[in-house]
Amino acid sequence: MEKFCVQGGASLKGEVRMSGSKNSAASIIPAAILTNEDCVVKNVPQIEDVLGLLEIMEKMGAKIKWRSSSEVLINASGIDPDKIDFELVARSRMSLLVTGALLSRFGKVVFVKPGGCSIGSRPIATHLKALERFGAKKKITADRISFESIGSLKASKIILGEMSVTATENTLLAAALIPGTTEIHQAALEPHVQELAKVLTGMGAVTEFGVSHQIKITGQEKLSGFEHTLIADPIEVGTFIVASAITGGEVFIKGADLSVLELETLKFKEAGVKMKVEKDGVLIKPSLNLKAVGKVQALPYPGFSSDLLAPFAVLMTQAKGTTLIHEALYEGRLRNYIPELQRMGANTLICDPHRAVITGKTDLVGQPMISFDLRAGATLILAALIAEGESSIENISQIDRGYEKIDQKLRGLGAKIKRVSE
Secondary structure, three states: OOOEEEEOOOOOOEEOOOOOOOOHHHHOOOOHHHOOEEEEEEOOOHHHHHHHHHHHHHHHOEEEEOOOOOOOOOOOOOOOHOOOOOHHHOOOOHHHHHHHHHHHHOOOEEEEOOOOOOOOOOOHHHHHHHOOOOOOEEOOOOOOOOEEOOOOOOEEEEEOOOOOHHHHHHHHHHOOOOOEEEEEEOOOOOOHHHHHHEEEEHHOOOEEEEEOOEEEEEEEEOOOEEEEEEEEHHHHHHHHHHHHHHHOOOOEEOOOHHOOOOHHHHHHHOOEEEEEEEEOEEEEEOOOOEEOOEEEEOOOOOEHHHHHHHHHHHHOOOEEEEEEEEOOOOOOOHHOOOEEEEEHHHEEEEEEEOEEEEEEOOOOOEEEOOOHHHHHHHHHHHHHHOOOEEEEEOOOHHHHHOOOHHHHHHHHHHEEEEEEEE
């Protein structure tokens, strides 16, 4: 087991390069299942969730070749859905995104309920109902879920029960090899959903975005390979913006694209974070006299990202005034980091499973802590950076699932953080 030990008080300075988007990799890598041709994905983050996804595909017979530390070639011509490794699937929710592609290509798929972060109820019913709409017959046993087509799968009009990002992506992947036009209503439109749609269009399946969260995709009997460079991870960008602002540092975040963080950027500026957009990134200047923003609410895109709400909460502990944090999407997220911030000295109050109030500015004190989920873990690192004394953070495998070498990147900026094996 490993943990992070952080000595607070260092002001971050320098330049840090962002890794490719975890959430983009989650759907674009499975898109390779849809073709027999070579697919090349660039700017791939070497994080546990992505490596696990590639291992799932490799165990099924896909050829995986790393051309460099961030570029991978995938050929799924020899993939066999019957060889899916259920143990690997059960470890990560990202694995759910192979199911739509496998069903589309082979007309059948068997899987288990995937794992992931413990952040509240994350049912997969929306995925299951969408896949059924293509004409596949569903069967659920105690430990397996299977779909098998009765005749040919057919394009359909699908109204998702919620604006689920992964259900939207899974539906797009399933529709791509089904001839005809599928309409997806109440679709999520996050940047990585749009990125997947762009890749599928390049492969030959035509995607169009309509009004009111609608996507149309015209599937084809055969799709070509692709070469695609993943966008910089917007959640990592936001995390490093917070890290720079709360430490009073000056950091150039290379590769950052604020066009996919428009509302978040407005909130950062409202809080007094000083930033300057440059050609190949964003410069965060020393940000003094941070101010509370009153209220920030996590909602589907283009709303404020739920994944960035926890890091933003740390920013608010250092801002003068009171802020209501409203986690509208997941009822389990607040309890994974707010109590830990309270133990460090933050003036916070959980009102109910979806809302918390933070009053700043408060000094934080280092504590031994546990990372209960990916984003909460990164949040505790941020808090530790400004806490008096030393903090330790256990269960850091959760953090490694979504942040590539976060400790090395922070050390490169002057943070006193080390990875310790127990």
